[in-house]
Amino acid sequence: MRASLFITCYNDTLFPETGRAVVRLLERLGVELEFNPQQTCCGQMHANTGFRREAFAQAKRFIRLYRDAETVVAPSSSCVAMMRDQYPGLIEELGDDALRKEFEALLPRVYELSELLVDQLGVEDVGSYFPHRVAYHASCHGVRALHLGERPYRLLAKVRGLELVPIPNADRCCGFGGTFSVKNAEVSSAMLAAKLQDVVSTRAEYCTALDNSCLMHLGGALHRQYVGMKTIHLAEILASSEADNERFPVEAIR
Amino acid sequence: MSSVDSNRVVLDPRFAPPFPQGALLVLRNPQLRKNVAHAIDVIQTKRDKLVAEKTDWQALRTAASAVREHVLANLGEYLVQFEERCTAAGGIVHWAADAAEARSVILDLLRQENANEVIKIKTMTSAEIQLNPFLETNGINVFETDLAEIILQLGEEEPSHIVVPALHVNRSQVREIFARRMGLKNLSDDPQELTNAARKYLRQKFLTIPTAIGGANSLIAETGSVAVVESEGNGRMCLTLPRTLITLAGIEKVIPRFQDLEVMLQLLARSATGERMNPYTSLWTGVLPGDGPQKFHVVLLDNGRSSILAKPKQRQTLKCIRCAACMNACPVYRQTGGHAYGSVYPGPIGAILTPQLMNMEHAQSLPFASSLCGACYEVCPVKINIPEVLLELRSQVVNQEREQASRIFDPLYLGLRIANFLFSSAGRFHTAQGLGRIGAHLFTRKDGWIHSLPGVGAKWTQTRDLRGLPPQYFHEWWAARRKEAK
Numbered sequence: 116m117r118a119s120l121f122i123t124c125y126n127d128t129l130f131p132e133t134g135r136a137v138v139r140l141l142e143r144l145g146v147e148l149e150f151n152p153q154q155t156c157c158g159q160m161h162a163n164t165g166f167r168r169e170a171f172a173q174a175k176r177f178i179r180l181y182r183d184a185e186t187v188v189a190p191s192s193s194c195v196a197m198m199r200d201q202y203p204g205l206i207e208e209l210g211d212d213a214l215r216k217e218f219e220a221l222l223p224r225v226y227e228l229s230e231l232l233v234d235q236l237g238v239e240d241v242g243s244y245f246p247h248r249v250a251y252h253a254s255c256h257g258v259r260a261l262h263l264g265e266r267p268y269r270l271l272a273k274v275r276g277l278e279l280v281p282i283p284n285a286d287r288c289c290g291f292g293g294t295f296s297v298k299n300a301e302v303s304s305a306m307l308a309a310k311l312q313d314v315v316s317t318r319a320e321y322c323t324a325l326d327n328s329c330l331m332h333l334g335g336a337l338h339r340q341y342v343g344m345k346t347i348h349l350a351e352i353l354a355s356s357e358a359d360n361e362r363f364p365v366e367a368i369r
Numbered sequence: 370m371s372s373v374d375s376n377r378v379v380l381d382p383r384f385a386p387p388f389p390q391g392a393l394l395v396l397r398n399p400q401l402r403k404n405v406a407h408a409i410d411v412i413q414t415k416r417d418k419l420v421a422e423k424t425d426w427q428a429l430r431t432a433a434s435a436v437r438e439h440v441l442a443n444l445g446e447y448l449v450q451f452e453e454r455c456t457a458a459g460g461i462v463h464w465a466a467d468a469a470e471a472r473s474v475i476l477d478l479l480r481q482e483n484a485n486e487v488i489k490i491k492t493m494t495s496a497e498i499q500l501n502p503f504l505e506t507n508g509i510n511v512f513e514t515d516l517a518e519i520i521l522q523l524g525e526e527e528p529s530h531i532v533v534p535a536l537h538v539n540r541s542q543v544r545e546i547f548a549r550r551m552g553l554k555n556l557s558d559d560p561q562e563l564t565n566a567a568r569k570y571l572r573q574k575f576l577t578i579p580t581a582i583g584g585a586n587s588l589i590a591e592t593g594s595v596a597v598v599e600s601e602g603n604g605r606m607c608l609t610l611p612r613t614l615i616t617l618a619g620i621e622k623v624i625p626r627f628q629d630l631e632v633m634l635q636l637l638a639r640s641a642t643g644e645r646m647n648p649y650t651s652l653w654t655g656v657l658p659g660d661g662p663q664k665f666h667v668v669l670l671d672n673g674r675s676s677i678l679a680k681p682k683q684r685q686t687l688k689c690i691r692c693a694a695c696m697n698a699c700p701v702y703r704q705t706g707g708h709a710y711g712s713v714y715p716g717p718i719g720a721i722l723t724p725q726l727m728n729m730e731h732a733q734s735l736p737f738a739s740s741l742c743g744a745c746y747e748v749c750p751v752k753i754n755i756p757e758v759l760l761e762l763r764s765q766v767v768n769q770e771r772e773q774a775s776r777i778f779d780p781l782y783l784g785l786r787i788a789n790f791l792f793s794s795a796g797r798f799h800t801a802q803g804l805g806r807i808g809a810h811l812f813t814r815k816d817g818w819i820h821s822l823p824g825v826g827a828k829w830t831q832t833r834d835l836r837g838l839p840p841q842y843f844h845e846w847w848a849a850r851r852k853e854a855k
Contacts, residue, residue, distance in 0.1 A: 124792065127843040128802055129836065134843035150847045155792040161785060163741060165763030169789035176793065201760070259743035288700040292740025294781065297828035299738060302392045304832040305704040306740070335833030338818055 116236070117147045119184035121177075121225075123191045124156035130327045136354035137190050137228060140243075143354075144236060151180055158205075159197040164294045167205065174198075174205050175214060182217045186235070187225040190350050192325050195227040196260035227257070228350055229266040229325055239269045245355045246276030250319035252333065254326040255288050267325060267349060274352060280317040287313070291332035307336055314344070321347045378527040378708040381499070382727050385711020387734035392709035401537050405529070405706040408536040409697050415643025416694065416748075423639070432632045434752040437688035440623055441678060447590040447623045448669065454593025458655025460665045468498035471670045475500065475582065475615055476507055478666055482613050484509060484580040490597065490604040491515035492584025493531050493691060494617050494670060496713040497726070500582070511582075512574045514603035516567050523550040529707030531714060532641045532693040537706050571603065581607040581662070585618035586690070587633060588667070591626045594654040595667065598637060598647040608651050614662035620669050621678075621687040633690060636750035640692035673726040682761045686721050688751040693718075695745035695755060701738060710735060717745035721758040729765055736762035780825035799844065806838045813837035 118141065122134045141148055158173025177198070181187050189195050199222065206215045232238055251271060257263040271279050290296070290306025297303075314322055314333060322337070324330050327348055334346035378394075379385040395401055420426055440447055452462040465471035479487060487509055489495065501511045501522075513522045517535035521528055524546035528534030535543075544558040547566050556566060583604065587596040595616055597604050608614060624633065638647040656665050677683055696702040696716025707715030712723040712732060720739055724732040736759050745755040776782045791801045812819045819835040821827070829835060841849075 122843050124798070128805070128838065131839050131841060131843035131846055135846060138847075150844070152844050152848065153795045155795055155798045156788075158792075161789060162760065163763075164781075164785060165736075165760070165765075165767035166785050166789070167764040167767075169785065172789065173792055200757075204757075255740070255742035255744075259747055286744070288740050288742035288744070290700065290740055292742070294785075295737065295740045297825055298781065299389050299392070299701075300828040300831060301389065301396055302701055302704055302709075302738070303740070305396050306700050307832065309700075309704065331835070332833065335829070335835055338834040338836075339820075339832065 116145070116186060117149065118186040118188045118231070119181060120148055120150045121154060121157070121181065121187050121189040121194070122150070123189060123194050125331075126190060126327055129331065130348065133190055133327055133348040133350050136348065136351040137188070140241060140350060140354040141188070141231075143356075144232075144238060144241060146236070149184075153180055157194045157197050159194055159201075160293055162197065162201050162205070163292075167208070170201070171205055171209055174202050175209075175211075178202075178214060178218050178221060181225075182221055184221075184224065186231070187221070188228060188231045189225070190228045190325070190348060191327065192227050192254055192257035192261050192263065193328060195225060195230075196256040198222060198225055200260055227261055227263070227325065229257075229263055229270060230261070232270060232353075233266045240273035241270065241353050243273075243353045243355050244275045244357045245352045247320045248278045248280060248318070249321045249323055249352065250280050250282050250314060250317040251285075251349075252282060252289065252314065252322055252324040252329055253285050254324050254329045255286075257325050258286050263325070270349070270353060271323075277352070280319050282317055282322075283313045289329045289332050291329055293328070296332065307332060311336055311340075311342075315342055319344060321345050321352070323347050323349045323352055325349050379711055380496075380527050380708070380713050382712050382723050382732040385732070388709055388711070388738040389734065391711050392705040392738075395705050395709050400539070401706060402704065404537050404539045406703060407539075408530075408533060409703055412533070412643050413697050416639060416697065417643075419639045419643055419645060423635075429632060429636055430750055430752055433636050433690075433750055434688065436624060436629050436632060437690075437751050438685075440625060441621065441684055441687055444620065444623070444678060447625055448620055450590040451588050451593055451623050452669075454590070455588075455595075455655055455667060456593070458593050459657075460593065460655040460667055463666060463668045465668055465670050465672070467672050468670075471498050471617065471668055471672070472500060472503045474668050475617065476504065476509075478613075478615055479504070479509055479580060482580050482664075484613075486510045486512065486578045487580045487582055488512050488514050488574050488578045488607050488611070489518070489581065490583035490599065490607045491518050491534070492582070492617060493713060494584050494619050495582065496528060498617075498670065498672065500617070512578065514571055514574065514607055515599070516564070516601055516603070519567055519570070520546055523547065527708060528713060529715060530693060530696060531691055531716075531718075537708070571606075575603075575606045575610055579612040580615075581611040581613070582615045582617065583607055585616055585622050585667075586637070587630060588618055588623040589625075589627050589630070590623050592654055594627070594652055596630060597651045598634065599649045599651075600642060600644075600647060602649055605649050605651055608653065609661050611662050613664040613666075615666045615668065617668045617670060620671055620674050621689075637690055637692050640694040640748070640750045673728060676728065677725045683721075683725060683758055685753050686718075686725060686758055688753050689718055689722065690751055691718075692750055694748040694750060695753075698744040698748045699739075700742060700744065701740065710738065717755045717759075718753070721755055721762060724762055724766075729762070729769070733766045733769070736766060784825065799842075802838075802842055809838045 158170040162170035289310040290303040330346035463474045520535040529537045540558045548556045585595045638644045702716040710719045714722050720735040741756050770776050791798045817837045822830045
């Protein structure tokens with residue numbers, strides 16, 4: 116399989132280790148990867164904050180950049196959800212028929228990482244080794260927009276050495292919500308405090324998810340409060356193996 | 370009705386503080402937050418259990434959504450049909466374009482009855498038009514009969530939920546209010562004893578006041594009937610004992626057929642209170658000589674609804690059946706309770722309904738009072754895509770504000786404009802990343818983390834750290850790797 120990587124703007128800037136892990140993981144599974152350096156953002160931040168005019172521009176740009184890709188994979192549920200839930204409405208409003216046709220042809224080939232692994236590659240055991248106690252945070256977009264369901268749990272169940280612990284009230288939002296976290300900083304922090312109680316109660320070493328946005332929120336508070344727990348994208352867990360010398364735990368000590 | 374005391378709860382969108390400010394008062398109130406979380410947990414647990422036992426839940430939602438959409442697409446016809454059938458059965462139908470008209474229609478009706486006292490069934494629509502203070506100002510004493518409404522009325526509290534309006538008040542606070550206002554010094558906080566106190570207080574009102582005001586859960590076009598569901602039996606008392614009954618209902622409350630209640634009632638009780646069936650369902654059609662109220666008025670209220678109806682993307686807001694499942698499921702409401710929303714309609718549905726009822730001239734902070742987690746849409750029994758409407762309203766607010774001079778240097782507006790400029794070209798984006806690395810370096814501590822940022826960034830760092838920017842962005846790593854491979 117040939118797949119084009121949509122790394123997303125914030126993973127490129129803030130979490131390059133997630134992108135590297137996706138590359139390591141997918142290449143290990145025999146996927147031929149390409150990366151278009153022209154990519155920037157899907158437009159989610161603008162669309163969710165009410166800047167629809169700007170979101171149009173990003174959506175258009177994304178579609179034009181990826182229309183010829185065989186398969187697109189993104190390690191972010193919320194960006195994929197943006198394309199599935201919001202692009203159709205944006206394009207309809209634009210009234211650009213040619214763009215709509217391009218988009219409709221492209222959308223079925225865009226996958227979130229766990230969808231690509233489980234549904235397209237048909238793998239659950241990706242040969243990973245991660246000997247740690249791990250809590251999985253089911254992000255809102257993964258659960259309610261993409262309906263990822265059991266996919267991430269099935270992948271985690273096959274990781275050697277990994278002990279998976281459930282987070283109570285798993286489907287409750289962490290309070291990030293993009294610009295919500297600064298526009299309503301206090302309410303967002305109250306939601307985060309409630310989520311942290313549930314996350315910390317697992318006594319896990321790592322909290323993982325398929326969205327670095329939630330993890331940035333949770334991780335920022337875990338770090339602030341000196342909680343002995345780290346956040347790690349699921350791709351990095353799946354990319355880890357006994358043979359790996361670029362394992363996240365080593366890199367994280369900085 | 371003015372915002373004199375900044376600590377006073379104001380549920381009028383014209384005067385209420387913006388949501389983030391309104392929320393602050395609640396966030397620092399441990400008792401209120403505990404009361405809200407506890408009450409929601411109780412309802413949610415019951416709701417989830419009863420929804421899980423319904424194997425046809427999704428089919429019911431689809432059916433209810435279709436009924437409501439059909440009604441909205443043909444609202445005019447069904448309202449006229451309701452008026453005809455209700456009138457034929459001896460009811461009198463009044464039309465009110467806005468809150469002021471509805472209030473004056475109701476006041477005129479009460480004056481015709483020479484009423485100086487009136488009993489009330491809990492009705493959100495009357496709170497929407499601020500009926501009680503208006504009637505009190507005009508010399509009519511209003512007595513709420515729903516237990517929670519009595520607590521609020523006697524305690525001079527504001528409602529914080531549309532189904533359980535006193536959910537923020539706990540048992541010991543109820544005891545205090547009743548003891549003080551009913552003159553019962555030795556009252557304990559035993560629920561039975563509190564209920565008995567309310568019962569005694571209410572009996573006297575039911576038996577002596579011959580005029581009642583209520584709302585409607587459904588208006589049935591086919592038969593001209595009205596349906597009211599409730600839990601305590603106070604509604605049944607108000608609907609049967611008085612001589613005169615005035616029903617105030619939003620125009621969207623109409624359903625086509627009697628049979629449609631079958632779908633609506635199954636969803637409503639489970640979604641609202643976590644019950645298979647609500648304890649009291651009252652249905653009546655016009656006036657029946659010798660039985661029940663002999664004068665029956667229905668006031669049909671528009672108050673902004675037809676303008677919502679005219680907007681295709683927002684119309685779904687009017688599908689709402691006021692079950693409150695969205696606020697019970699909402700992680701924002703869970704932290705803030707209802708008062709933060711500055712409206713009688715709080716929670717996710719309030720965040721979309723309130724600004725629309727205000728014609729987008731007030732409550733512009735409400736569409737932003739959501740993390741867009743989607744829990745509201747998931748539980749909504751009539752499938753209102755609340756996040757979709759939130760986004761539509763956000764875009765309208767931004768369009769209102771973006772040209773205002775005061776927003777040109779607003780950090781968020783400026784930031785998003787700059788971000789758009791950068792995202793429009795990879796070259797610009799990468800240059801900004803490079804400059805960002807230099808800038809971030811100033812704030813990054815030795816541990817590699819940013820603990821404090823200035824300006825809008827402080828909104829983040831007030832409770833969370835931020836990892837410093839990496840030495841190599843992903844696209845740089847990819848480029849270096851490609852070069853190495855060659």
